Amino acid sequence: MDFLKNLSISSKNQGSSTGFEWFTTSALLTSISPVDGQRIADVQITDKQNYEQIITKASEAFLVWRKIPAPKRGDIIRQMGNAFRTKKEDLGKLVSWEMGKSLQEGMGEIQEIIDVCDFAVGLSRQLYGLTMHSERPNHRMYEQWHPLGIVGIITAFNFPAAVWGWNAALALVCGNVCVWKGSEKTPLTAIACQKIIGEVIKYNKLPEGISCLISGDKEVGYWITQDTRIPLVSATGSTRMGKEIGKVVAARLGRSLLELGGNNAIIVTPSADLKLAVIGAVFGATGTTGQRCTTTRRIIVHQSIYEQFKKDLINSYQQLVVGNPLENGVHVGPLIDNQAVNLYKDALIQIKKEKGIFIVEGEVLSIKNYESGFYVKPCIVEAHRGMKITQTETFVPILYLLKYDHLEEAIEIQNSVPQGLSSAIMTTNMKEMELFLSVAGSDCGIANVNMGTSGAEIGGAFGGEKETGGGRESGSDAWKAYMRRQTCSINFGNDMPLAQGIKFDL
Ligand code: UN1
Numbered sequence: 001m002d003f004l005k006n007l008s009i010s011s012k013n014q015g016s017s018t019g020f021e022w023f024t025t026s027a028l029l030t031s032i033s034p035v036d037g038q039r040i041a042d043v044q045i046t047d048k049q050n051y052e053q054i055i056t057k058a059s060e061a062f063l064v065w066r067k068i069p070a071p072k073r074g075d076i077i078r079q080m081g082n083a084f085r086t087k088k089e090d091l092g093k094l095v096s097w098e099m100g101k102s103l104q105e106g107m108g109e110i111q112e113i114i115d116v117c118d119f120a121v122g123l124s125r126q127l128y129g130l131t132m133h134s135e136r137p138n139h140r141m142y143e144q145w146h147p148l149g150i151v152g153i154i155t156a157f158n159f160p161a162a163v164w165g166w167n168a169a170l171a172l173v174c175g176n177v178c179v180w181k182g183s184e185k186t187p188l189t190a191i192a193c194q195k196i197i198g199e200v201i202k203y204n205k206l207p208e209g210i211s212c213l214i215s216g217d218k219e220v221g222y223w224i225t226q227d228t229r230i231p232l233v234s235a236t237g238s239t240r241m242g243k244e245i246g247k248v249v250a251a252r253l254g255r256s257l258l259e260l261g262g263n264n265a266i267i268v269t270p271s272a273d274l275k276l277a278v279i280g281a282v283f284g285a286t287g288t289t290g291q292r293c294t295t296t297r298r299i300i301v302h303q304s305i306y307e308q309f310k311k312d313l314i315n316s317y318q319q320l321v322v323g324n325p326l327e328n329g330v331h332v333g334p335l336i337d338n339q340a341v342n343l344y345k346d347a348l349i350q351i352k353k354e355k356g357i358f359i360v361e362g363e364v365l366s367i368k369n370y371e372s373g374f375y376v377k378p379c380i381v382e383a384h385r386g387m388k389i390t391q392t393e394t395f396v397p398i399l400y401l402l403k404y405d406h407l408e409e410a411i412e413i414q415n416s417v418p419q420g421l422s423s424a425i426m427t428t429n430m431k432e433m434e435l436f437l438s439v440a441g442s443d444c445g446i447a448n449v450n451m452g453t454s455g456a457e458i459g460g461a462f463g464g465e466k467e468t469g470g471g472r473e474s475g476s477d478a479w480k481a482y483m484r485r486q487t488c489s490i491n492f493g494n495d496m497p498l499a500q501g502i503k504f505d506l
Contacts, residue, residue, distance in 0.1 A: 003093040004040070007192040011041045029215060031188045034100035034334040035324055037372030043187040046214040051223050057209030058150045058177045059229060064207050066147050066175040073173055074124025079200045080169075081117025084110055087196055091161065091189070093326065098186050099160050100333040100374070101288045102325045113165030113193075115458045116474060120169040123479055127174065138493025145483040147175030148255075152224035154235040154245070157336050158291045158395075160186035161193055163259075166458065166474040167234045168197075168211060174482040176232075179212045181224060185336055187215050221245075228252055232482065235259070236293070239393070239419070239467045246469070257481050258469025259462070261393040262421030264444070264453035265298040265414040267436065269407065270305055272426035276450055278312045280426065281399070284452030286320060286332050286378040290397030291340070293468075294422045294446070294454035298383075298390060298400045300410045306403050310359065313380065313401075317360045322375055323367050334374035335396060344376050344396040350389050351398070356381040362398065391417050407432055408440075415443045421464030422446040422453040445472070 004010070027045040032038065046054070065073070084091070092107030099106070131142040151171040155163045160182060168178050182190030194213040201210050214220055224230055225248040234257040235245045242260035249256040266284065268277045284296030301309050325333030335341055341364060348362050362379030378397035383390050390400050404410040414423055423442040426449075427433050433449050435441055445464030446456060456462050461476035463469070472478045498504060 001097070003090040003097075006090040007087065007094060008195060009041060009094070009188055009192060011039075029184055029187055029217075031098060031186070032337070033097050034336050034372055034374045035097055035326070036370050037374070040098060041188055043191065043215050045216040046220055048223070051214060051220070054179060054209070054212045054214060055150065055227065055229055057207070058179055058212050059209070061207035061209030062147075062149055062177045065172075065177055065210050068175075070124045070127055070173065070175065073175065074121040076200065076204055076206070077117050077124070077169055077173055078121045079204070080197045081114050081121070083196045083200050084113050084117065084165075087192075088114070091192055091196070094192055095161055095186075095189050096325050096333070098188050099157060100325055100336060101291075102330060102333055105288055106325075109159060109162040112162040112458055113169070116166050116169045119458060119475060120173040123170070124173050127479065127483070129485070134489065135499060136491070136497045138491065138495075139497075140490045140492065141488065143485055143487045145174070145480070145485055148231040148482060148484055149176060150230045151176045151178050151482060152227070152230040152233040153178055153180040154221050154224065154233065154237065155180070155182050156237045157183035157185035158288060158293070159236070160189035163236050163473075164190070164193060166462070170473070170479050171232075171234075171482045172210070174479055176482055177210050177212075179214060179224065179230065181214050181216070181221050184215070184217050190215070222248070225249055226252065228254070231255060232257065234471070234473065234481075238395075239469070242469050255481070257471035257473065259293065259464075259471050259473055260467060260469040261419050262293045262295070262453075262464060262468055263297050263391070263393050263417040263419040264294055264422040264424075265300055266296055266424040266426060266453060267404075267407070267410045267414060268299060268301045268305065268309055269410075269425065269427040269429060269432050270302045271429040271432065272305070273428060273450070274305065274309060274312060277309065277426040278316050280424065280450075280452035281313060282316045282320070284424075284454050285399040286317075286397045287454055289332050289335055289376075290378065291336065291395050292454050293393075294456065295395075295397075296399065296424075296453045297393065298402060298414070300402045300404050300413050302410070303403050303405060310382075310401065314360055317378060317380060320378060322365055322377065324370050332378060332397065334370075334372055335376055337374060340396060341374055341376060343394055344398070347389060347394045347396060347398055348379075351381050351387070354387040354389055356383050356387055356389075356400070359401070385413065393419060407435060411436065411441055418467040419464065420444045420466035421468040422448070422456070424448040424451060424453050426450055
């Protein structure tokens, strides 16, 4: 596997943080490819002592990094983006091999890192604060933004590179340093990313603690969460995990930026272009094997076109190729591991119990030459509103079809779940579109028209409401979450007038 060699990954004891020669821990974590179920490499787990050393390095690095002018920091991030450009293919292959998503999607993920680095370079000259008119004579008032310090980044297996990239590029351009805990299911991708930016840091003779990586399970994540030296914890994962993290960070009055579960729906109206609707639905529901937080889990179809849409959707599902995600022409790779396969199997049982009707049956597949046991068939269920399982996010490719009469009802169905990440409407009718986007429309952080629920661009603020956690990452003004705002008032006169006209004469 040339891509491993090109990324300087060997099968033995990958250090958790490159550059840190004192890294001594002996406990190991094994990275297993879901493609063939085989071990790729062992990775050192960060122990408490190494964690303390890393946080010390990061704290020291912050004192240097924060004083480098933002446009100069932007220049370093530009070099990081370029380093990812040269490694895009190799890293995309590693993502695909270690996580199981198609090569197209693996490379797309690295493209997101490149794009967000470009975005951060632009931001480096645009970390604007407002100026206000003071109510007092000879006074000036303005606000400015300063970095927070160490930003803890906790990411999930499904986007083992890009989500770190969104957070790191923004955190760094704002003058913060980062400590990243990647998923224990995809540790090699994290190491490869760390090596790539580690080289840029070294080349520019900057302190190595600017970007740190720690590896391990929940316990390592907990160290970050409860650590008062880490003012912001940005975490992506399940709602269950986010609730735990949010509680611990809030108890120390730290900040958290949470990007959690979704239960995303597409509404298909009578005026929809059905060809677009079907493509949006199939990619949304089966892309990344149903393991995106933005995966389409429900389709709410108007009764007048229901039968036609259903027929077209079933036809498209029959053309899906499940297999080795690195092979050309494969649409759907494996699930991440056996635990995910069990979730899938349990959901199939639950759906039958709740009287859902399978119009494309689900089953665990065995793929010739790739018998990892993690391959499953994307399936479709005709569902009814009473089904409890449609309220939950099952991180597998199961799609529920629901029927509606009036658009208000469709919107109500869409919003009647605890999560609020992404949503979409397929329509060519302006009134339908505007209602969906109005205050009485979708309650999600993302609302799309004539596209699916997944595949958000980095330029927009990414995140969602309700149990999705409320955080926003990536584009727009999401950078503000990584900084502290300071309101500055300056008196350049010879008197001391007080605000609100208060008199205090001595
Ligand atoms: C996630 O699934 O955690 O919108 C992130 C998308 C991707 C990001 C998904 N750009 O599908």
